[in-house]
Amino acid sequence: MSQKTFFSPAYDSINQLDVYQAGKTVDELKREYDVNNVLKLASNENALGSSPHVTLAITEQLGHLARYPDCRGDELKLAIAQLTDRKRSQITLGNGAIDLMQIIAHSFVAPDEAIIYSQYAFFVFPMLAKIVGARGVEVPAKRYAHDLDAMLEAVKQTPNTRLVFIANPNNPTGTLLSQQQIHNFVANIPEQVLVVLDEAYIEYCPESDNSALLDAFDNVIIVRTFSKAYGLASLRIGYALSHSQIAEVLNRVRLPYNVNALAQSAAIAALEDQDFIAKVYKINHGQMRWVCKQFDALGLDFMPSYASFVMVNAASVGDVDAIYEGLLQQGVIVRSLRSYGLEGWLRITVGTPEDNTRLIDTLRDVLESL
Ligand SMILES: Cc1ncc(COP(=O)(O)O)c(C=O)c1O
Known part of the structure; x- marks a missing residue:
């Protein structure tokens, strides 16, 4: 050594x-x-910008820049809870979806464990495996899309698999897995393995909403962002939905004040303008x-x-x-x-x-x- x-x-x-x-x-x-x-046209930003309500909300916040933001993000969590029909205790806020995915990896994956993801999936997945010192296992894609059968096999064959990342729709391929395919996958996964569904593009593809899985399975985490359809990429804000006990762990690991006040106000205003x-x-x-x-x-x-x-x-x-x-x-x-x-x-x-x-x-x- x-x-x-x-x-x-x-x-x-x-x-x-x-x-x-x-x-x-x-x-x-x-x-x-x-x-x-x-x-x-390189970064999947929203060319239509963001809701005019956001500008107003941020302008109001500008007089309070010396103050720390609401550490728990209660008002925003309430708005997300209403939108997603979940309890506030199931929500974790992050400095963008990628911050949440890092919090998830840090919270649940030890260095001797494995993270599974697909070839051609979102680039952050292999990166996170390396950051936490875990084994990253890339499963070959099938016609550029996630091959869930092969991924299930990889989960079973890889010792100490702890986490699976799936982006749906996937970036950069734009491919979509059906709700049935994802349901079957989760139903067959060993229950100590967490399945993280990255739904960054859900507003463009409502059929990619797999949050109903949270009612049937405790080992699913859904990650979403305000960077895409909501047009708030520069403010860095996203949220995770999960079982309350998972959210409780994530909220312990998340650094205090990881979501700034401008981002919180902007997200609340953005949610109001459906x-x-x-x-x-x-x-x-x-x-x-x-x-x-x-x-x-x-x-x-x-x-x-x-x-x-x-x-x-x-x-x-x-x-x-x-x-x-x-x-x-x-x-x-x-x-x-x-x-x-x-x-x-x-x-x-x-x-x-x-x-x-x-x-x-x-x-x-x-x-x-x-
Ligand atoms: C699949 C996917 N997940 C997450 C993100 C990043 O989201 P955020 O800006 O909230 O970190 C992107 C952005 O390109 C993405 O394509």
């Missing part, structure tokens, strides 16, 4: 982590490519159909998506790097999926009708110039 020094991380697995590489920011693109009008969510849903649905029709017309293969983004196979029409770069040169940022092992694929967020028209016009231009 190598000698410990002051910079040795707690676990060797931490040495295998890279610092997260976020995509290009709008300012970087403006500087590097000398373009003024940048269209960012008309905004209905509008977001409708526009995304219509625009998703339109964008996919245009991809078809361009001869571009894509994965049908249940979320707010589409994974396209750029390699089906040309060289992926040339297409990615061509889009950047014209001010359009999309997400390369090379880091996911999806060579040749790009992920594109569905935007407003104007955004999408520009995307398709630019894409057509780039493809013609190849």
Whole structure:
């Protein structure tokens, strides 16, 4: 064993982590490519912004920045409890969904235990296994989607499995598992194994609501976020629904004041404006159909998506790097999926009708110039 020094991380697995590489920011693109009008379709942000109620709520909070936020987040929990038809004791608040997933991993997974997730699933899952020094087991995907039969087998075959992460719909593939598939999976899982369902895109896909599982199984945790349809990505806020005893553990491990006051007020205001969510849903649905029709017309293969983004196979029409770069040169940022092992694929967020028209016009231009 190598000698410990002051910079040795707690676990060797931490040495295998890279610092997260976020995509290009709008300012970087403006500087590097000398373009003024940048269209960012790389991070599944809500192009429609957030509810106007949010602006008002935040403005009111600005006079109180010297005060700590409500540590328990009681008012927000009440609003979430009403929306989800759960008890307040079943809710944990987090600094975004990824904070909650880290709290879950820290709370329940010991270094000699295993975390199971799918190939091409949300990138944070393998990262969390390394952070807590656990064994991360990636199960091969089936046609780019979670293969629940294989995952069940992996759970049974892997000693000390403690946690399974499932993103539904999944990012970056946009694939959806049916409620029946998930129910069967959970019903067959050993009860000491926790199943974490990441429902970050639920507002875009109401049929991905699997919270009814909480009534039948105690080992399920549902994680959701205000970053996507609610349009509050910059404020970092999400919530988990679980059995009250699980929530009690999570609330012990969560650091005090992990959710700031602006985020709490914004989330309360956002929840009150369900008309905004209905509008977001409708526009995304219509625009998703339109964008996919245009991809078809361009001869571009894509994965049908249940979320707010589409994974396209750029390699089906040309060289992926040339297409990615061509889009950047014209001010359009999309997400390369090379880091996911999806060579040749790009992920594109569905935007407003104007955004999408520009995307398709630019894409057509780039493809013609190849
Ligand atoms: C599947 C999935 N889960 C979680 C998140 C992150 O949510 P948050 O911004 O609340 O941390 C994302 C964002 O891209 C996501 O795609």
